Amino acid sequence: MSDKASGEGIGQPVRRKEDFRFITGNGHYTDDISRPHQTWTCFLRSPHAHARIKSIDTSAAEAAPGVVAVFTGKHVADDELGGLICGWTVTSKDGTPMKVGPHPILALDTVRYVGDHVAMVVAETLADARAAAELIDVDYEALPATISLATCQDETAAQVHPEAPRNTCFEWELGNKAETEAAFARADRVVKLDLTNNRLIPNAMEPRAAIGEFDKGSGIYTLHTTSQNPHVARLVLSAFVGVAPEHKLRVIAPDVGGGFGSKIFIYAEETACVWAAAKVGRPIKWTGDRSEAFLSDAHGRDHLSHAELALDKDGKFLGLRVKTIANLGAYLSTFSAAVPTYLYGTLLSGQYDLPAIHVEVDGVYTHTAPVDAYRGAGRPEATYLVERMVETAAREIGMDPAELRRRNYIRTFPHQTPVIMNYDAGDYEASLDAAMKAIDYAGFPARKSEAASRGKLRGIGMSSYIEACGLAPSAAVGSLGAGVGLWESAEVRVNPTGNVEVMTGSHSHGQGHETTFAQLVASRLGIPMEQVEIVHGDTDKVQFGMGTYGSRSGAVGMSAIVKALDKIETKAKKIAAHLMEAAVEDIAFENGTFTVRGTDKSLAWAELSLAAYTAHGFPSGEIEPGLKEGAFYDPTNFTFPAGCHICEVEIDPDTGITKIAKFVAVDDFGTVINPLIVEGQVHGGIAQGIGQALLEHGVYDAESGQLVTGSYMDYCMPRADDLPSFTLGFTKTESPSNPLGMKGCGEAGAIASPPAVINAITDALGIRDIEMPATPARVWSALQSAAPRAAAE
């Protein structure tokens, strides 16, 4: 490899290839695409959180101007389409599989959340479709709704699905109960905390959109859609929903304006567009508006937990026990069952040598939008719990929180935790030290008293997080209930002129794959980056792949490319040996040139590429013409990015407003291909984490089940003036689980930052806990209750 030679190699902050089209307005997002003779659709949604549909009269809508067709759940049922599925099966502690209620594409006789899909109107224009949807007469019998997580398992709570008594989908556990109880029995101290992980609404800036098409001649369906994993969408639509056979369905995810998990899932609207396109014989386009996104995109987080940490007299952790109730919403979304179980319970050891852990999670249904993976998915919930517990323990035993962490860090690898994960590499203290230095931890008391002299309350809080990324070894996830393998694919196609196309099963929706993947390929082949094209997001162009989520595209997606490049090099050397009349063992390949060792014979990349296709005189049977190789890479383990984030806040006691005064993040992502892009990923993650800690909250009315935070007027998105600039640092231990030593960086910021912020706020206020989001109202109220103490200080 000629890594740094060209300034484009691995580790270089190369400016992004994809930027030109975005900064000039030439991107192609789904809503930018129009198909000849397309129609428009809109969906009639339930205004009730829970109701029985007595009847639906669509006659007035059908007769309205411009209307092409109106579809209801009955049409879907008549066509015997399957429902939407959850691709991961969780088994309860009593050995029974999770209890799944059906998830029809359009509601048949019951609606289960505000925004549930009732009917679909297809018309010449969007305005026509919307006007006609108003004319549909649905006779609802409103029923009591279950909204509250705390009471949804009561015998008296309204049932979301008859299949799941007490609204309980599963009662799952992990870890060793007896050992954990023994640890608590011999503990010198037990720290207890009730924790809420607030409900979040993902809000990728591009709303979901779809265009369904059907070609009568070939019988081929095409779906343009805002997807993070077009192949998985195609598989689900074919194998489970039964819209079309897999080979007759093309799914294209063009430029996608952010995902954060919310565009992994296969939703009703996209499915309906492709299904109905064949029925109306014209393309059907749907573009969600923001209000629909709030109502119907899968939401994130929403846990209630009780946690207890057992310590000995020296502050050594002995055991952790956790009981969590996790909201799944009204239906199981594509990966929802995995998030509060295998992506959560498995990370409860944090960075610590915790000999005994026992966690119980009840996954429950409520009459709210489905809840599924949102940036971090399970791991932010685990980190929040662990890091709030550690900080609380430190305060209760009067030890510096950094010192308590040091006493308990895992220091030797590999390390088997009591909750499945086998950590393969890390140096947690290195990140802690670097973060403490960057924020000037020692100088904090002086800053605190200076702030106090101005009447402000200053606090500091840290978070030593770990996550499991690089999802994931197929055998491992298979044994845990996954319906899929989590390998990734790549194909490297060398053209006769020497430029290269790389088909990747990963999908970029902001992560910059077109740049980082090209950096890898260009540096390996010794050609300029502009001669490398990264192709993704089209099932017709790209072999089956698993897509992008769980910070997997570097560790898994790029590893697949490395494997394909290995094969390319092997074949190219064979061709070079033939052309230069040498033995293969004597061929060297460096900086884009093949040489015969010990001679002055050489062959440039472009010459070899052309020769591969002219194929003149290739010894028949020994060398096939052409230069194209594919590979599937299945990781040997998860990867374990880890680090330390420290937040310093300043609170105005008169208003309760919290200002982030400083935020330092030190992360160990293993090998970094492009630091510019990696830093950007961390910035974005931290902003979402600070959003969760201070601003964002998806709220339903407890009685009516109406979404109270259904627009940007009510759901507080982090804006530029809510945030500071961030100070970043990196430490490095390479992951032994993939050829590049990468760990993944996409979610770290969102995982690490919420507990750092809340630890800082509780430090500033001198209180034990405050619920997220710590809004000015909550902070102010907390100050009023803590007033005697604050006044005394």
Next chain:
Amino acid sequence: MSVVSMTVNGKPASADVEARTLLVQFIRDELGLTGTHVGCDTSQCGACVVHVDGRAVKSCTMLAAQAEGAEVLTIEGLAKNGELHPVQAAFREHHGLQCGFCTPGMIMTAVDMIRRKPDLDEETVREELDGNICRCTGYHNIVKAILAASQEMR
């Protein structure tokens, strides 16, 4: 329906549209200039910002008819003779975009911001960006890019 005419990116543009047509719909659907985006339905996100007679405007907040006779500049018209505008170049140089969806609105807002306030500092940039939401970048590099561009344009 009525005919609305304006100049868009230096070229005359007109179309017969319903009175309720928003400027952003006129730009995207009638003119096919899809660089201007729609990210919300409450005039909060700024993905749709264009310039009308030299001032930054949320094009989802204005009827096409209100721009009758106006000079409209969209992201597609910002680069001149194949040269990126300094703000576009700065966004690329400082990695001020990830998914790119908020980017056209951010850039058009920034160009107007720099015109109005040539002596920008970080705090002012953050305040001025209050009407533009980005979910990807955490704003860090957007702020950096705008400050760098304003330096360069001084």
